[in-house]
Amino acid sequence: xxxxxxxxxxxCSSPIEADVLMDYWLAALxxxxxxxxxxxxxxxxECGDRLREAIALAEGLRELARSGSLQVVVSDQFVEHAAxxxxxxxxxxPPRGDSVMCTVAPDDDLLVARLAADLSSAxxxxxxxxxxxxxxxxxxxxxxxxxxxxxxxCQQSITWAKASPTASMVARLVAVDExxxxxxxxxxxxxxxxxxxxxxxxELP
Amino acid sequence: xxxGLGDADLxxxxxxxDRDAEAELCRRMEPRIRLYGLRHLRSASGADDLVQQVLxxxxxxxxxxxxxxxxxxxxxxxxxxxxxxxxxxxxSRRQEELLxxxxxxxxxxxAPAPRLDDRQLAxxxxxxxxxxxxxxxxxxxxxxxxxxxxxxxxxSEANVRVIRHRALQQLRSCMGASA
Numbered sequence: 001x002x003x004x005x006x007x008x009x010x011x012c013s014s015p016i017e018a019d020v021l022m023d024y025w026l027a028a029l030x031x032x033x034x035x036x037x038x039x040x041x042x043x044x045x046e047c048g049d050r051l052r053e054a055i056a057l058a059e060g061l062r063e064l065a066r067s068g069s070l071q072v073v074v075s076d077q078f079v080e081h082a083a084x085x086x087x088x089x090x091x092x093x094p095p096r097g098d099s100v101m102c103t104v105a106p107d108d109d110l111l112v113a114r115l116a117a118d119l120s121s122a123x124x125x126x127x128x129x130x131x132x133x134x135x136x137x138x139x140x141x142x143x144x145x146x147x148x149x150x151x152x153x154c155q156q157s158i159t160w161a162k163a164s165p166t167a168s169m170v171a172r173l174v175a176v177d178e179x180x181x182x183x184x185x186x187x188x189x190x191x192x193x194x195x196x197x198x199x200x201x202x203e204l205p
Numbered sequence: 206x207x208x209g210l211g212d213a214d215l216x217x218x219x220x221x222x223d224r225d226a227e228a229e230l231c232r233r234m235e236p237r238i239r240l241y242g243l244r245h246l247r248s249a250s251g252a253d254d255l256v257q258q259v260l261x262x263x264x265x266x267x268x269x270x271x272x273x274x275x276x277x278x279x280x281x282x283x284x285x286x287x288x289x290x291x292x293x294x295x296x297s298r299r300q301e302e303l304l305x306x307x308x309x310x311x312x313x314x315x316a317p318a319p320r321l322d323d324r325q326l327a328x329x330x331x332x333x334x335x336x337x338x339x340x341x342x343x344x345x346x347x348x349x350x351x352x353x354x355x356x357x358x359x360x361s362e363a364n365v366r367v368i369r370h371r372a373l374q375q376l377r378s379c380m381g382a383s384a
């Protein structure tokens with residue numbers, strides 16, 4: 001497995017794959033695989049260094065996930081758990097085809113939009129973010145959905161929302177078929193009012 | 206003095222009273238045991254405690270020549286780590302006694318952990334496909350199991366692992382890691 005170098009360190013002849021090291025850190029290996037990894041790590045500094053890199057990546061991703069700064073589709077359980085662990089979660093759930101007035105406060109940690117829609121017949125769903133004229137500004141393609149979920153929960157970047165000027169945005173859930181044709185599943189308008197003092201991070205066109 | 210020797214070569218020397226061999230074994234094993242502690246205790250201070258206690262137990266065993274197969278030193282240390290983690294979880298009182306007796310003498314300052322460029326990582330995560338980003342966020346936010354994520358996505362745990370592995374490979378590539 002290892003050979004000793006003159007400086008006392010070892011060169012690994014059978015390095016553990018990065019995915020296996022991350023699974024080890026996530027406690028996602030079988031007991032036998034975990035034991036094999038641990039015996040190796042107690043004799044191999046090279047793989048230990050690579051495990052430290054995996055830990056650094058895991059910790060960076062954990063901090064990023066907890067920062068609320070990512071735009072990402074999440075589960076109901078995720079939102080509930082975030083609130084249980086002390087994060088301040090601001091949620092908006094405009095009715096399908098309707099609008100909601102919304103804002104964020106300085107001490108909010110997560111911003112979540114609950115978009116109710118019938119997803120039972122959709123195989124692929126995109127979430128399109130448009131300006132009030134209907135011009136698409138960004139698109140989240142092929143978002144993860146569950147047919148029986150009755151909607152989508154999208155975490156919006158709290159960093160973006162705190163810096164945003166007063167503005168309106170339209171979220172459109174669209175089903176996309178194999179030919180690329182789209183059908184509207186639901187449209188939801190968010191009238192964001194800036195309540196945090198200070199100049200906005202940017203001006204909308 | 207002993208840096209050119211393999212781990213197994215140190216064990217008989219320690220049994221023969223070689224203090225330099227003991228120091229070399231501690232130098233090598235300290236970061237390895239700390240990684241085990243980080244993984245199982247999820248705490249830097251807990252990992253430090255583990256290092257102290259395991260090194261004490263291992264040195265005691267090696268001094269009295271209780272390790273009959275030096276080639277199995279890693280397995281012996283692993284077994285000691287496991288038992289000690291159980292002890293640490295069971296009895297914080299015993300941990301405090303050992304720390305009071307031996308202090309921090311056996312534990313040098315740990316090597317600095319690698320740091321990532323947070324902004325670059327955020328940019329890399331935004332380039333992931335939506336499904337991959339959801340899996341990554343839910344996995345690492347609070348170390349959700351593949352089963353919990355699989356239930357949300359309506360796919361198998363194996364598929365969640367495939368998506369996670371693919372996303373992490375892309376992130377490592379995006380971050381410029383060699384692994």
